[in-house]
Every structure is written in C-alpha cells, then in structure tokens.
Amino acid sequence: AGKPVEFRFSNSDNMPHNFAILRPGSLAEVGMLAESTARDADAMARQYIPRSDQILLASRLLQGGQVQALVFEVPTAPGVYPYVCTYPGHWRRMYGALYVVDNLEKYRADPVAYLAANPLPLKDDLLKFNTRSQEWKFADLVANVKPLPGGRAFEVGKELFKVANCVACHRLNNVGQEFGPDLAKLDPKKQTAEHILRSILEPSKQIDEKFASYVFVMESGKLITGMVVGEKPEAVEIVIDPLAKGKPTRLLTDEIESRQKSPVSMMPKGLLNRLSREEILDLIAYVVSRGNAKHPLFEAHHHGK
Incomplete structure (x- = not known):
C-alpha cells in the first residue's frame, strides 16, 4: 500500500481496449456510465473512459x-x-482485481493465511466471480445437458445472462442488444x-451468415475486419x-484490394470461464426456456443458490 508501481498494458487482441483502476465498490457504476456515454461526441477523444471520480488510473485506448x-x-x-476495460460492451x-495489502511480504509468503487474518471485503458483486477461472470445454459439460436436469435456478440464470455478457450481443426477455441471433427466436x-x-x-x-465478419485488405496494406x-x-x-454502437465504417470499393470471410466469430471465447458448473447449467436453462420463469426446468429448484 502507498507505493508506486508500473503497469505494462499490452493489447494482444484485434479489438481496441483500455484499462482503468477504480475505487472499491464502483465497478458497476463506472461500467454503466461507460455504456451510457459511449455515443457522446467526445467519447473517442477521452478514449472511452467515462468521467468519474471513481477512476484512479486510466490508459489510452490501445x-x-x-x-x-x-x-x-x-492507495494507502x-x-x-x-x-476494467470500459470500451463499449x-x-x-x-x-479483475488489484489487492492492496498493508504487508506485501507477509501476503506473498502465504496469501491464504494473510487474507484470513486480514480480510479484504469484496465490495463489487462481479468480483465474486473473479475468484475462479476454468477453461471449460464442451466435453466437460455435455453430459450435464443430455438431458438438462430440472430444478434449475431461474433468477441465477437471469443474472448470469448479464454477468457472462450475453446481453452485449443477444436479446432475450426484452433485455440485451441485437448484434447476434435473437435468443427468443431461435430455430427450434x-x-x-x-x-x-x-x-x-x-x-x-x-x-450465422447474417453475423459473419469479413477481412478486408486495403490498397494501403491495412487489414480491416468487420x-x-x-x-x-x-x-x-x-x-x-x-x-461500440458508433456509425459504420465506410470503405471505398476502389481502395479494397480483396476481402475474405473470416472463419472466426466476433463472439469471444471463454465467456463461461468464471462460472461454476451449476451456474452454467442455470444459464443454459434460462436460454433454453427463452427467459420463461414458469418453464419446467425451473420446477423444484433445489441446488441452493
């Protein structure tokens, strides 16, 4: 606590990202503010970092x-x-979380014992999902959904639809965006x-062909995907x-050297990595039910969420 540190922020993705450190308890507040101001005229000029005294450090948009x-x-x-990254969506x-402790040496020696003796309360609900991380594979979970058992938790699934960021591109039960298939209108x-x-x-x-992306090679040699x-x-x-919800980018046909359909979806992988097996099943049940709390999957909820 109270000492200077240097972060080296590197963007290895093909999408823009920024980085901001916030005061405890302000993650949702700043995130929602970032979304509500993403279309403001000065959004790009301020690197999509919202104006808030809850932000302690902010990077450029890389x-x-x-x-x-x-x-x-x-902080002391x-x-x-x-x-957090406050780029739209x-x-x-x-x-993630930065743990600030009084005694760094003791923390490094035994983090579990140190935090047990000097607990640091989590003031941000989303960070409760930050304590676990597993790279789930289809084979890990397919047996649990064939068939999907009943007794699922509707409210948990509904909340996880937001936590897993499904709402950023999909719409269900009048919640979310429509940059991907409407989950209430899926083919049976x-x-x-x-x-x-x-x-x-x-x-x-x-x-889905409607939501496929293409890689454009411009005469300048620049690659643009969208x-x-x-x-x-x-x-x-x-x-x-x-x-980002901005205006479409206009590419002049005379400046396009070639274009090719991308084999990579714009939907990111790893959306379930912060969730437990039971939470994933609740989320799947919520989508299968089309957001219907009275669906049989939610009868006799029993797994103690």
Whole structure:
C-alpha cells in the first residue's frame, strides 16, 4: 500500500481496449456510465473512459499490438480495487482485481493465511466471480445437458445472462442488444441445451451468415475486419465492433484490394470461464426456456443458490 508501481498494458487482441483502476465498490457504476456515454461526441477523444471520480488510473485506448506503460501510486487504504476495460460492451467480462495489502511480504509468503487474518471485503458483486477461472470445454459439460436436469435456478440464470455478457450481443426477455441471433427466436432445432452450450463454448464452429465478419485488405496494406451492414457499387459499410454502437465504417470499393470471410466469430471465447458448473447449467436453462420463469426446468429448484 502507498507505493508506486508500473503497469505494462499490452493489447494482444484485434479489438481496441483500455484499462482503468477504480475505487472499491464502483465497478458497476463506472461500467454503466461507460455504456451510457459511449455515443457522446467526445467519447473517442477521452478514449472511452467515462468521467468519474471513481477512476484512479486510466490508459489510452490501445489498438491491437499497442503497448502503454502506466505508473500508479497505490492507495494507502487496503482493499480490493477493481480494474476494467470500459470500451463499449466490455466491462461485464473484462475486469479483475488489484489487492492492496498493508504487508506485501507477509501476503506473498502465504496469501491464504494473510487474507484470513486480514480480510479484504469484496465490495463489487462481479468480483465474486473473479475468484475462479476454468477453461471449460464442451466435453466437460455435455453430459450435464443430455438431458438438462430440472430444478434449475431461474433468477441465477437471469443474472448470469448479464454477468457472462450475453446481453452485449443477444436479446432475450426484452433485455440485451441485437448484434447476434435473437435468443427468443431461435430455430427450434437450435433451441436445445446441447446446441446452446456448444455455441457458447465454440462460437466459431457454426457462424450465422447474417453475423459473419469479413477481412478486408486495403490498397494501403491495412487489414480491416468487420460485419458488412451495407454495400453499394462505390463503397462497403462495415461495423468493426458492434459493441461500440458508433456509425459504420465506410470503405471505398476502389481502395479494397480483396476481402475474405473470416472463419472466426466476433463472439469471444471463454465467456463461461468464471462460472461454476451449476451456474452454467442455470444459464443454459434460462436460454433454453427463452427467459420463461414458469418453464419446467425451473420446477423444484433445489441446488441452493
């Protein structure tokens, strides 16, 4: 606590990201503020960092491959300080925690014992999901959904639909965006627990043509990836990041050297890695039921959530 540290923020993704450290208990507040101000005229100029006194440190908006060094004076008050990407649509899944302790040497020697003796309360609900991380595979869970057992928790599934950031691209029960298939209108053949589970864990296995992305090679040598939302003889309009909610990017046909359909879905992998097996089943049940609390899957809820 109270000492300077340096963070080296590197963006290895193909989408823009920023990095902000917040005061304990402000993650949801800052995240919602980031969403509500994402369309403001000055959003890009302020690097999509919302104006808030809850933000202690903020980076620039880095494009893929860029790096920024940040010097931070660690607060003197011990606590769990959330950090987050506030680029539109990212905050619900791109976050973590900075633990500030009084005695770093004792903490490093035995973190579990130190925190047991010097507990740091979690003031941000999302950080409760930050304590676990497992790279779930389809094979790990498929036996649990064939068939999906009843007794699931509706309210847990409903909340996890937000926590897992499904709402950023999908709409269900009048909640969420429509940058991916409307989950309330899925083909009955796809409205199965097995199909939904595979679609979440392996998003690139089967990409809906309507939501496919394309890689454009420009005459300048620049590569641009996005979803085509409009096309005329003189230009192609694409959305580079559906979550940013900005105007489409216009590519002049004369400047396009080639374009190719991308085999990679714009839906990220790893959305379930912070969830337990039971939580995943609740989420799957919520989607299978189309958000219907009276669905048989939620009868005799028993697993103690």
